[in-house]
Amino acid sequence: MSRLFQNQPEPCSVSELARRARAAARNLAVLSVERRNAALRAAAHAIKQHQLEILVANQRDCHDASRAVAAGHLSASLLKRLQTDEQGIEAMSRCVREVAELPDPLGQRLAATELDEDLRLYKETCPIGVIGIIFEARPEVIPQVAALALKSGNAVILKGGSEAAHTNHVLASIWRDALSHFLDIPAAAISLLHSREDVAQLLNMDKEVDLIIPRGSQKFVHYIAQNSRIPVLGHGEGICHVYVDVAADLQKALDVAFDSKVDYPAACNAMETLLVHEQIATRFLPVMVSRFISAGVEVRGCPETLTLLPESNLKAAAEADWSTEYSDLVVSIKIVKSTDEAIEHIDSYGSRHTESIVTEDQTMASYFLERVDAAGVYHNASTRFADGYRYGLGAELGISTSKLHARGPMGLDGLTTYKYKLLGDGQTVASYKSGKRTFTHRPVTDKVEEEKPTQAKPAEKEQRPRLSWSISILL
Amino acid sequence: MSRLFQNQPEPCSVSELARRARAAARNLAVLSVERRNAALRAAAHAIKQHQLEILVANQRDCHDASRAVAAGHLSASLLKRLQTDEQGIEAMSRCVREVAELPDPLGQRLAATELDEDLRLYKETCPIGVIGIIFEARPEVIPQVAALALKSGNAVILKGGSEAAHTNHVLASIWRDALSHFLDIPAAAISLLHSREDVAQLLNMDKEVDLIIPRGSQKFVHYIAQNSRIPVLGHGEGICHVYVDVAADLQKALDVAFDSKVDYPAACNAMETLLVHEQIATRFLPVMVSRFISAGVEVRGCPETLTLLPESNLKAAAEADWSTEYSDLVVSIKIVKSTDEAIEHIDSYGSRHTESIVTEDQTMASYFLERVDAAGVYHNASTRFADGYRYGLGAELGISTSKLHARGPMGLDGLTTYKYKLLGDGQTVASYKSGKRTFTHRPVTDKVEEEKPTQAKPAEKEQRPRLSWSISILL
Numbered sequence: 001m002s003r004l005f006q007n008q009p010e011p012c013s014v015s016e017l018a019r020r021a022r023a024a025a026r027n028l029a030v031l032s033v034e035r036r037n038a039a040l041r042a043a044a045h046a047i048k049q050h051q052l053e054i055l056v057a058n059q060r061d062c063h064d065a066s067r068a069v070a071a072g073h074l075s076a077s078l079l080k081r082l083q084t085d086e087q088g089i090e091a092m093s094r095c096v097r098e099v100a101e102l103p104d105p106l107g108q109r110l111a112a113t114e115l116d117e118d119l120r121l122y123k124e125t126c127p128i129g130v131i132g133i134i135f136e137a138r139p140e141v142i143p144q145v146a147a148l149a150l151k152s153g154n155a156v157i158l159k160g161g162s163e164a165a166h167t168n169h170v171l172a173s174i175w176r177d178a179l180s181h182f183l184d185i186p187a188a189a190i191s192l193l194h195s196r197e198d199v200a201q202l203l204n205m206d207k208e209v210d211l212i213i214p215r216g217s218q219k220f221v222h223y224i225a226q227n228s229r230i231p232v233l234g235h236g237e238g239i240c241h242v243y244v245d246v247a248a249d250l251q252k253a254l255d256v257a258f259d260s261k262v263d264y265p266a267a268c269n270a271m272e273t274l275l276v277h278e279q280i281a282t283r284f285l286p287v288m289v290s291r292f293i294s295a296g297v298e299v300r301g302c303p304e305t306l307t308l309l310p311e312s313n314l315k316a317a318a319e320a321d322w323s324t325e326y327s328d329l330v331v332s333i334k335i336v337k338s339t340d341e342a343i344e345h346i347d348s349y350g351s352r353h354t355e356s357i358v359t360e361d362q363t364m365a366s367y368f369l370e371r372v373d374a375a376g377v378y379h380n381a382s383t384r385f386a387d388g389y390r391y392g393l394g395a396e397l398g399i400s401t402s403k404l405h406a407r408g409p410m411g412l413d414g415l416t417t418y419k420y421k422l423l424g425d426g427q428t429v430a431s432y433k434s435g436k437r438t439f440t441h442r443p444v445t446d447k448v449e450e451e452k453p454t455q456a457k458p459a460e461k462e463q464r465p466r467l468s469w470s471i472s473i474l475l
Numbered sequence: 476m477s478r479l480f481q482n483q484p485e486p487c488s489v490s491e492l493a494r495r496a497r498a499a500a501r502n503l504a505v506l507s508v509e510r511r512n513a514a515l516r517a518a519a520h521a522i523k524q525h526q527l528e529i530l531v532a533n534q535r536d537c538h539d540a541s542r543a544v545a546a547g548h549l550s551a552s553l554l555k556r557l558q559t560d561e562q563g564i565e566a567m568s569r570c571v572r573e574v575a576e577l578p579d580p581l582g583q584r585l586a587a588t589e590l591d592e593d594l595r596l597y598k599e600t601c602p603i604g605v606i607g608i609i610f611e612a613r614p615e616v617i618p619q620v621a622a623l624a625l626k627s628g629n630a631v632i633l634k635g636g637s638e639a640a641h642t643n644h645v646l647a648s649i650w651r652d653a654l655s656h657f658l659d660i661p662a663a664a665i666s667l668l669h670s671r672e673d674v675a676q677l678l679n680m681d682k683e684v685d686l687i688i689p690r691g692s693q694k695f696v697h698y699i700a701q702n703s704r705i706p707v708l709g710h711g712e713g714i715c716h717v718y719v720d721v722a723a724d725l726q727k728a729l730d731v732a733f734d735s736k737v738d739y740p741a742a743c744n745a746m747e748t749l750l751v752h753e754q755i756a757t758r759f760l761p762v763m764v765s766r767f768i769s770a771g772v773e774v775r776g777c778p779e780t781l782t783l784l785p786e787s788n789l790k791a792a793a794e795a796d797w798s799t800e801y802s803d804l805v806v807s808i809k810i811v812k813s814t815d816e817a818i819e820h821i822d823s824y825g826s827r828h829t830e831s832i833v834t835e836d837q838t839m840a841s842y843f844l845e846r847v848d849a850a851g852v853y854h855n856a857s858t859r860f861a862d863g864y865r866y867g868l869g870a871e872l873g874i875s876t877s878k879l880h881a882r883g884p885m886g887l888d889g890l891t892t893y894k895y896k897l898l899g900d901g902q903t904v905a906s907y908k909s910g911k912r913t914f915t916h917r918p919v920t921d922k923v924e925e926e927k928p929t930q931a932k933p934a935e936k937e938q939r940p941r942l943s944w945s946i947s948i949l950l
Contacts, residue, residue, distance in 0.1 A: 113867050376896075417878045441867035
C-alpha cells in the first residue's frame with residue numbers, strides 16, 4: 001500500500017527521527033502563514049482525494065479488530081471508535097480546512113515596552129518546537145493534530161493505537177505526500193512511531209522534544225507522565241459536579257443536570273456527582289431522579305438522598321463513589337447544607353475540570369465562580385460545554401486539567417510559547433548601573449513593522465565593517 | 476527570639492501545613508486588590524520597624540557561617556550573599572512597597588466570547604494556588620517572593636538555606652505578625668519549612684501543592700525536578716552567546732560582548748561563548764581579546780582563534796567548553812563561517828536562555844531573531860538585560876528556561892493561571908446538537924460588570940425556589 005505514496009522517509013532510529021524533527025521545527029518556525037495555510041489546504045484536498053485508500057486501510061484494521069473483539073481481546077467500544085466512513089473522512093478534510101481559516105497564532109505581540117531610547121522589548125508568540133503526541137485508536141486524530149501543529153509551526157512525532165496501524169500509516173503518508181510539493185516544508189515535520197518501545201525511547205529525548213501530549217485513558221496519561229523526562233500536558237480525570245443551589249430555577253437545574261450527565265456520559269466533561277442544597281432537595285430530587293431513571297441512569301445516593309426517596313430503591317453511594325469517574329450512565333447524588341459545603345466537596349473530590357452552579361442568585365453565583373478552583377466554572381450551564389469547538393477555539397487538542405501553560409480546552413494557543421525580542425543600539429547594562437542611563441519603561445504603542453520576520457535568507461556577502469572604532473576601545 | 480512575635484503557628488507535619496496552605500489559598504484568591512496592597516504596605520513597614528531584630532539574627536547566622544568558612548565547610552561567596560545590613564533591609568522593604576504599586580495580576584480578562592444569546596464565556600486570570608519555593612542563602616528572597624505571592628493571591632511554603640535559618644525565621648515571623656492584623660488573611664498564607672526532609676515530603680504533596688519553584692544552583696534545580704511529583708518551574712543553566720556578524724558595528728560589538736561577559740559573570744545571563752564571523756575576526760578579535768585580558772578574563776579559543784592570535788598564548792577551548800556555564804571571568808571564542816553556523820552552534824550548545832547578535836544588517840538581525848530558539852533573542856544589546864527589573868516587570872521571581880507557562884524573566888504573570896467562566900441561562904449541549912440552537916461565537920466587546928467577584932459571603936437564607944417547573948419536566 002505504501003507504494004502509492006512517494007515521500008516515505010527511510011526507516012531510522014527514534015533518536016535520529018527526533019533530531020530530524022528538531023531541524024524541521026527550525027524551518028517550520030519561519031514559514032509564512034500563507035505557506036502554512038496553503039499546505040493545510042493541500043493536505044485537506046489530498047485526504048478527500050485518497051478517500052478510497054483510507055477506507056481500504058480502515059477496513060483492514062476493523063477486520064483485525066473485530067476478530068480481536070470476538071476473541072475477547074478488545075472492547076466493542078474501541079472497535080466502534082476505530083471505524084470510519086466517507087462522512088468521517090469528509091469531516092477530517094473539513095477540520096484541516098477549518099484550521100487553515102483560523103487566525104495565525106504566531107508572531108502575536110503580547111507586550112511591547114520601550115526600555116530606553118533605541119532599546120525596545122517585544123514579547124511575541126512563537127512555536128514550542130517538537131511535540132510528541134501519543135493517542136489511542138481514533139483515526140481522525142492524525143489529520144486533526146497534524147493540522148494544529150503545522151498551523152502553529154511545530155514539528156510532531158505521532159504514535160497512534162496499534163489497532164489503527166494501517167489507517168494511521170495511510171493518513172500520515174497522504175499528509176506527507178501532499179506536503180512534499182512544498183519544498184520549504186521538511187518531510188520530518190510529521191513522523192509516525194510504530195511501537196511502545198519507540199514511545200519509551202521518545203520519552204527520554206528531552207534535548208530534542210519539547211512537549212509530550214498524551215490523549216487517552218487516565219491510566220495511560222498517568223503512565224506517560226510518570227515515565228517522561230519531557231514536560232507532559234494532558235488531562236487526567238474529569239470528575240465534574242453540578243451544584244443546585246437553594247435559589248435555583250428548578251427547570252434550569254433539571255435541564256442542566258440531565259444534559260451534564262446524559263448527553264455523552266463517556267466524555268470527561270460529563271457530570272459524575274450532583275450536589276443539591278438541602279432546602280430544595282425535597283422539591284427537586286424526586287423529579288430529577290425519576291428523569292434519570294427513565295433515561296437508564298443508575299443513581300447512587302448519600303444517606304439523606306436515600307431517606308428522601310425510599311421508594312426509588314437507590315443504591316447507596318460509597319466513599320469511593322465521590323472520587324470515581326464513571327464515564328457511564330451512573331450518577332452519585334449528595335445533599336449539602338450550604339454552598340460552602342458544596343465548594344468543600346468539589347475541592348476534596350473534584351479534578352479541577354469543570355464545575356457548574358445552578359442558581360438565580362447572582363451574588364451566590366459569583367461566590368461559587370470565584371471560589372471554585374477549576375479550568376471551567378459555570379453558572380446555569382451544562383458542564384458539557386467544556387469543549388474547544390463550543391468555546392469557539394476552532395479545533396481542540398484536548399482538555400488540560402493542568403494549571404500551568406494551558407488550562408481547559410486547548411487549541412492553537414496551547415501549542416505556542418513566546419520569546420522576548422530586545423532591539424538595541426549597542427547598549428550595555430553597566431551604563432545603567434553607573435547611572436549614565438536610566439530606564440524609561442514606557443509601553444510602545446505604535447506598531448513598528450521594521451523588524452518583521454523575513455523568509456528569505458539574506459545574502460552573506462563580504463561587507464566592510466563600519467569604521468566606527470572610537471578611541472575608547474583602546475583604553 | 477520568636478517570643479517577640481505573636482503569630483507563631485503551632486508546629487505541625489508538612490502534610491498538615493500543606494493542607495492549611497491549600498485552605499488559605501482559597502481565601503487569598505478572593506481578597507480584593509486593596510486588601511492585598513494594604514497588607515503588603517503593612518509588611519513593608521514592619522520590615523523597617525524590626526530592622527534591629529533582623530540585623531541581630533543575620534549577625535548570628537553570619538557568625539556561624541564565618542566559622543564554617545574558616546573550617547572550610549562553606550564558601551566565602553556564600554557568606555557574602557548571606558550578609559545583610561541596614562541598606563539591605565531598606566531594599567527589602569522598598570521591594571515589598573513596589574510590589575504593592577504594581578497593577579493587579581488577578582481578574583484580568585484575557586478573552587470574552589458570546590457563545591449564544593445569554594451564554595457568555597470569559598477567560599480570566601486567577602492565582603495558581605499553593606506554591607513551594609525552595610531557595611539558597613539570600614535573606615532578601617523571603618520578603619520578595621512573599622510579596623509576589625500575596626499580590627498574586629497565592630499561598631507559599633518557603634524553604635531557605637539552612638545557613639540563613641535565623642534571619643529567615645525572623646523575616647517570616649515579622650511578615651506573619653504584620654499580616655495577623657488582617658483578619659481575612661489566614662496565617663497559613665506563608666509558612667516556612669526547616670529541613671531537607673521537609674522538602675522531600677513537600678515534593679510528594681501533589682494534591683495540595685500546585686507548583687514548585689527552586690532557585691539556586693543548576694544541580695539543585697535538577698535534583699528538585701527529578702524528585703518532584705509536582706510541576707517544577709525553574710531555570711536550568713544559562714549558556715548565553717553573543718554573535719558578532721560580518722556587518723557588525725565593531726564598537727557596539729566590543730561593548731556588548733564585554734558587558735555580557737564582565738558586568739556580572741556569576742549571573743545566568745552572562746555570556747559564556749563569543750561567536751565571531753570569520754570575515755571580521757582579524758579586525759575585531761585582537762582588540763576584543765586584549766580588552767578581555769586587561770579585565771582579567773581567561774580566554775579559551777577555537778583553533779582558528781589561536782592561529783589568529785599566536786602571541787596572546789590563549790588556552791585552547793576543548794569540546795566541553797562549548798557546553799560549560801563558567802559563571803566566572805572565563806570566555807570561550809569560536810570563529811564561524813556564517814550566521815547559519817552561529818545559529819547551529821547556539822542550537823547545539825545553548826540553553827535557550829538569551830542570545831544576542833551584533834550587526835547593522837537589519838535583514839540578518841531578523842533572520843537570527845526568528846531562527847534562534849531562546850527565551851530572549853537580542854539585537855545589538857548585552858545579554859545582561861535579561862532580568863525582570865530591566866524588562867520593567869517590577870519584580871522577578873527567577874528566569875525560566877522552560878518553554879511552557881512562563882519563559883524568561885518571570886514576574887507576577889508567572890504566578891497566575893486562568894479559568895474560563897461560562898455564564899448561562901440554563902443552556903444544554905443537547906439543544907445545540909439537535910440544531911435547535913446554534914453558536915454565535917462573537918467577541919464580547921462591552922465590559923459587563925454585573926458578575927464581578929464579591930468579597931462578602933451572601934446570606935444563605937431560605938428562599939422559595941422559583942415556580943418555573945414546566946410540564947416538560949414530567950415527560
